[in-house]
Amino acid sequence: MSRPKVFRPDPNDTTRPKRGLTEDDLASRETVFRDDLLSGQRILITGGGSGMGKAAAFLAVRLGASVAICGRDEEKLKTTQAAIYEATGTEILTQSTNIRDPEAVEELIATVHDRLGGLDTLVNNAGGQFPQDAIDFTRKGWLAVIDTNLNGTWWMMQEAAKRWRTDGTPGNIINIVANVERGMPQAAHTCAARAGVIYLSKTLATEWAPLNVRVNCIGPGVIETEGFVMYPEEALKRFHQANPMKQRGNAWDVAEAITYLASPAGRFINGDLIIIDGGQAQWGVVWPAGMPDYFNEGGAA
Numbered sequence: 442m443s444r445p446k447v448f449r450p451d452p453n454d455t456t457r458p459k460r461g462l463t464e465d466d467l468a469s470r471e472t473v474f475r476d477d478l479l480s481g482q483r484i485l486i487t488g489g490g491s492g493m494g495k496a497a498a499f500l501a502v503r504l505g506a507s508v509a510i511c512g513r514d515e516e517k518l519k520t521t522q523a524a525i526y527e528a529t530g531t532e533i534l535t536q537s538t539n540i541r542d543p544e545a546v547e548e549l550i551a552t553v554h555d556r557l558g559g560l561d562t563l564v565n566n567a568g569g570q571f572p573q574d575a576i577d578f579t580r581k582g583w584l585a586v587i588d589t590n591l592n593g594t595w596w597m598m599q600e601a602a603k604r605w606r607t608d609g610t611p612g613n614i615i616n617i618v619a620n621v622e623r624g625m626p627q628a629a630h631t632c633a634a635r636a637g638v639i640y641l642s643k644t645l646a647t648e649w650a651p652l653n654v655r656v657n658c659i660g661p662g663v664i665e666t667e668g669f670v671m672y673p674e675e676a677l678k679r680f681h682q683a684n685p686m687k688q689r690g691n692a693w694d695v696a697e698a699i700t701y702l703a704s705p706a707g708r709f710i711n712g713d714l715i716i717i718d719g720g721q722a723q724w725g726v727v728w729p730a731g732m733p734d735y736f737n738e739g740g741a742a
């Protein structure tokens with residue numbers, strides 16, 4: 442199998458299909474949850490302008506929550522804000538923020554408290570990576586992925602918790618990570634960062650229990666979203682073949698799990714990792730987009 446050494450998506454390539462759930466889907470898709478399940482809750486979702494974060498924002502608003510979203514791209518945030526308003530008549534709060542910048546994170550948490558009157562649940566969903574063999578990572582590339590997924594998530598968690606401690610109010614943190622239990626070739630940087638977040642979360646679940654702050658992670662498998670643009674078409678054709686259900690998940694699968702943890706049903710769940718991957722971790726090869734020839738020669742186990 443020929444594998445590109447570097448794949449850089451072209452933002453102007455209009456030939457690639459648009460992936461992920463549409464705004465109409467997000468506005469009307471059936472949910473198992475009660476209409477007012479999150480009524481009164483204030484929820485901040487990082488990376489809420491697209492993909493799973495956007496789905497979680499739509500669902501939370503539909504279930505009565507006050508929602509804030511952030512991301513780097515202001516236009517993306519405004520588009521999502523307008524779509525949610527059109528679907529529900531509810532205005533969400535947006536603030537463009539790079540989670541890698543601790544001062545911007547400080548401002549974001551302060552704004553959310555000022556504008557929503559507090560914060561009940563923080564969903565750290567912002568993140569991502571590019572596919573590359575680890576040996577070829579540049580220093581800048583490695584640092585970009587670690588800084589976003591590990592440091593950025595940490596700045597958010599720490600700032601939210603400091604405010605909860607000062608105010609003496611309870612808190613709930615849900616970190617979206619990835620399914621890294623067996624590693625993932627061509628995504629070693631993200632595996633390192635996500636493993637860091639998982640064990641940070643397990644530790645803080647205990648350390649912050651006296652503050653009445655719960656911390657959990659959700660590990661999605663391959664979930665079809667706008668973020669798929671980071672991967673070549675050839676690789677995308679193979680993703681579902683590495684799954685025993687021969688399917689990809691969708692953003693709603695993850696949005697409903699976030700909702701479960703944000704709701705009173707999650708009250709006694711703390712320090713855990715919920716995997717949503719259709720069983721991929723239990724089966725098959727760890728290369729989501731196919732193996733190099735080395736592993737195929739003579740038949741892989």
Ligand SMILES: CCCCCCCCCCC/C=C/C(=O)SCCNC(=O)CCNC(=O)[C@H](O)C(C)(C)COP(=O)(O)OP(=O)(O)OC[C@H]1O[C@@H](n2cnc3c(N)ncnc32)[C@H](O)[C@@H]1OP(=O)(O)O
Pocket residue numbers: 444445447448449450568569570571572573579581582583585586589619625626627628662663664668669671672673676729730
């Ligand atoms: C062949 C395919 C095999 C795939 C198998 C493995 C992976 C499967 C994983 C499947 C499950 C996970 C799926 C998802 O997560 S989908 C969601 C994806 N969404 C995103 O990733 C969006 C957010 N991502 C980003 O914003 C960026 O990737 C990044 C996290 C790096 C953000 O950094 P920044 O904004 O600083 O990025 P820059 O563009 O400035 O780049 C900084 C340096 O990083 C290196 N780089 C960046 N892109 C690539 C690339 N495509 N290939 C190689 N290296 C890259 C590079 O050193 C950049 O610096 P220079 O531009 O100066 O060279």
Ligand SMILES: NC(=O)C1=CN([C@@H]2O[C@H](COP(=O)(O)OP(=O)(O)OC[C@H]3O[C@@H](n4cnc5c(N)ncnc54)[C@H](OP(=O)(O)O)[C@@H]3O)[C@@H](O)[C@H]2O)C=CC1
Pocket residue numbers: 487488489490491492493494511512513514515517538539540541566567568569570589593617618619620660661662663664665666667668669
């Ligand atoms: N889809 C999948 O199969 C899987 C995804 N994941 C992870 O789930 C999360 C959501 O992914 P998904 O919805 O698929 O993809 P998207 O690319 O749609 O979402 C990623 C979001 O993160 C935001 N983001 C990235 N970097 C930063 C930053 N430095 N500061 C603030 N916001 C940032 C982006 O917004 P903006 O560009 O505006 O900054 C974007 O909205 C990501 O962490 C992803 O890596 C994990 C496993 C599998």
